[in-house]
Amino acid sequence: MSFSLFSVALKNLKRKSFRTGILILSIGLLVSILVFGSSFILSVNVSIKRASERLGADLLVVPVGAADFAEEVLLETKAKTFYMDKSIIERVKNIEGIEKVTYQTYLTTIFGLCCDIPAAKVVAFNQDTDFIVKPWLKKAIGRKLKKNEAIAGYEAYENFDLLDVERSVLFNIEFDIVGVLEKTGTGLDNALLISDENMDEIISRSGVTVKPNQISLIFTKVKEGYDPYEVGRRVENEIIEVDVIARSDMGKNIISTLKDINNVFLITIILASLLSTFLAWTIFSAIVNERFREVGIMKAIGAKGSHIVTMFIIEVFVLGLLGSLVGIVLGTYMSLTLSKIFTLLRDVSATLTLLERVEIGLFGLLVGTGICVVGALSSIIRIKGLEPLTALKEV
Amino acid sequence: MSQIELYSVSKIYTLEDIEIRAVEEVSLKIEKGEFISIVGHSGSGKTTLLSIIGGILHPTSGTVLFEGTDIYSLNEDSLSEYRAEKIGYIFQFASLLPVLTAKENLLLPTIFSKDKRANSEKKAEEYLDMVGLKEKINAYPSQLSGGQQRRIAIARALMNDPEVILADEPTGDLDEETEAEVMDFLKRINRERGITFILVTHSSELAKDATRRIRMTQGKIIEM
Ligand SMILES: Nc1ncnc2c1ncn2[C@@H]1O[C@H](COP(=O)(O)OP(=O)(O)OP(=O)(O)O)[C@@H](O)[C@H]1O
Ligand SMILES: [Mg+2]
Secondary structure (H helix, E strand, O other): OOHHHHHHHHHHHHHOHHHHHHHHHHHHHHHHHHHHHHHHHHHHHHHHHHHHHHHOOOEEEOOOOHHHHHHHHHHHHOOOOEEEEEOHHHHHOOOOEEEEEEEEEEEOOOOOOEEEEEOOEEEEEEEOOOOOOHHHHHHOOOOOOOOOOEEEEEHHHHOOOOOOOOOEEEEEEEEEEEEEOOOOOOOHEEEEEEHHHHHHHHHOOOOOOOOOOEEEEEEEEOOOOOOOHHEEEEEEEOOOEEEEHHHHHOOOOOOHHHHHHHHHHHHHHHHHHHHHHHHHHHHHHHHHOOHHHHHHHHOOOOOOHHHHHHHHHHHHHHHHHOOOOOOOOHHHHHHHHHHHOHHHHHEEEOOHHOOOHHHHHHHHHHHHHHHHHHHHHHHHHHOOOOOOOOOOOOO | OOOOEEEEEEEEEEOOOOEEEEEEEEEEEEOOOOOEEEEEEEEEEEHHHHEEEEOOOOOOEEEEEEEEEHHHHHHHHHHHHHHHOOOEEEOOOOOOOOOHHHHHHHHHHOOOOOOOOHHHHHHHHHHHHEEEEEEEOOOOOOHHHHHHHHHHHHHHOOOOOEEEEEEEEOOOOOOOHHHHHHHHHHHHHHHOOOEEEEEEEOHHHHHOOEEEEEEEEEOOEOOO
16 A cells, blocks of 8 residues: 555554554444444334234234233234134124134143143134235245144244254144245244144143133224224224224334333433543544644645645544444344343344344444544644644754 | 745744844845855754745745745645645754654655655655665664654655755764765755755854855844
8 A cells, every 4th residue: 555644544543552442442332332222223113013014904803901912922922822702703893894804813832741842832823714824825835724734934943943844743733844934024933823723622632721712813904995993993892802903003012112222222322422522532632732743744844734634534534433343343243142132122023134234334333433523523623723843942 | 036035034933022033134045056054053043044934934024935936925735835845844853753664754745745656655765775774664763863863854855856955954963974974965966956955054064065155143144
């Protein structure tokens, strides 16, 4: 590389490698908090939004008081069971504005029961009326599930070690694992899906809590021209045993509990930014002060103000960029590893796309570098107009 | 028109109400290619005068013309260009950048000049050789003796092919032998390339080689 202001700037940074390191590290920590926080907030919001959009139903009808459970089962990876009577299906169907309905029953395999996959989420669905699983099923095997057949959700397939097995025991019954669904971004990803023709046998052969003629949840589509909220209210009024969740409200409970976490992140980031700006300001003030003489010499041998500014700006940018890169790597690493530790993150199934990660990274880069620039600005302006060293004395 | 013309140039420093007339009413014409020596007691204003000619110190009054242009009426950037392109300044005190190696210190002024970058690497090596420091090419100033640093500063002053070399006691910390070598080198450059050479020195020995000799006393000049 030929010699340039860039080389001078780098050498200046190297000279004070400890101080340079401290600044890089503190910018790095700030940016890592930023990247981790943004990844966290974004992945939770995005996955909940995606999941509710993909469910493909306008209204969910659930047993009274089970709305939170339902959201957790549908949008997250949790296994929860809650039941209501099957007869409610007909009553919902008869309400004005309802176009079609289907239902699902949620089961959890019992831990410790011989040969079963422990604590797996099993979704029994009705194949004649289903419009929720159908599109995914069609892509996966192109036909309906037969009795004693199961299909695994994208993540369940890996998590339950189904990779090499062709059959598995659920509720004391052998099931053929006939395939695996594509990633849906919903709670289906962590479930094993079976046809509800199996329900009678399951109830008779295992100790599950569900009774015959019980279901967990009803999905409905609303006729065109009807307001889903209006129809939902009608359902709740006429059937007191149920609660209704509209699609656009889905996930609201989960998101609102996240608001506090959001705010904690925000405050941390603001404080860390202020601290880093202050640190950058202090360090650059010191840098500039101790370099008066050198800058004076540079000016005396012909440097323009712009050369001096360029040199310092390069130093600032290199610091900012290195710090930000450290932060991006650290923050991304944290968000990838901590997502396995925090249940909240683990339960939200969607992971961020590369583009989303890149966007967050760029944002971190911008803030990290911006803070360095803002912190250094006054010092750079101060030294830009410095008189050339008159060489009259050795200061 | 002479290359450099000074008209009633004065520099007055004020220190707590006391006026110090470092340079007083100096008028001087210098032709291209001249070798001028300036002698005088310590504090007589030699460095001040040289700084004013070199474009690094605004005079309190008077005009400095370089090839007819009043350099102190130029804007900041043009004055910087004047310093970078026309002047090679050898400072009285250490003036190398401590983070840069000998060679990089030589390359530094070429960054500030638009058209001096070509072949600058080779030129730097050549000049280091000429001042006898070929083997110190990658040494940092802190690893060099005072005299070696001085020689590097001399080589640096030549890097941008200046039209005028201003040398403020350039051989101050050199032994007699090295001093003679360095002076021969500078005089050769003055002769061969027609570069104007203004030398501030305490040594009447060195001063007598000059084509013109000037003595400074209390800010005023007397031609000898
Ligand atoms: N920045 C300054 N502020 C106040 N007075 C100054 C300043 N710089 C120089 N002087 C004064 O101006 C006078 C001339 O100084 P100058 O450095 O030009 O002398 P000199 O002839 O180069 O001396 P020497 O041979 O010791 O280098 C001195 O009296 C000095 O004290
Ligand atoms: Mg002096």
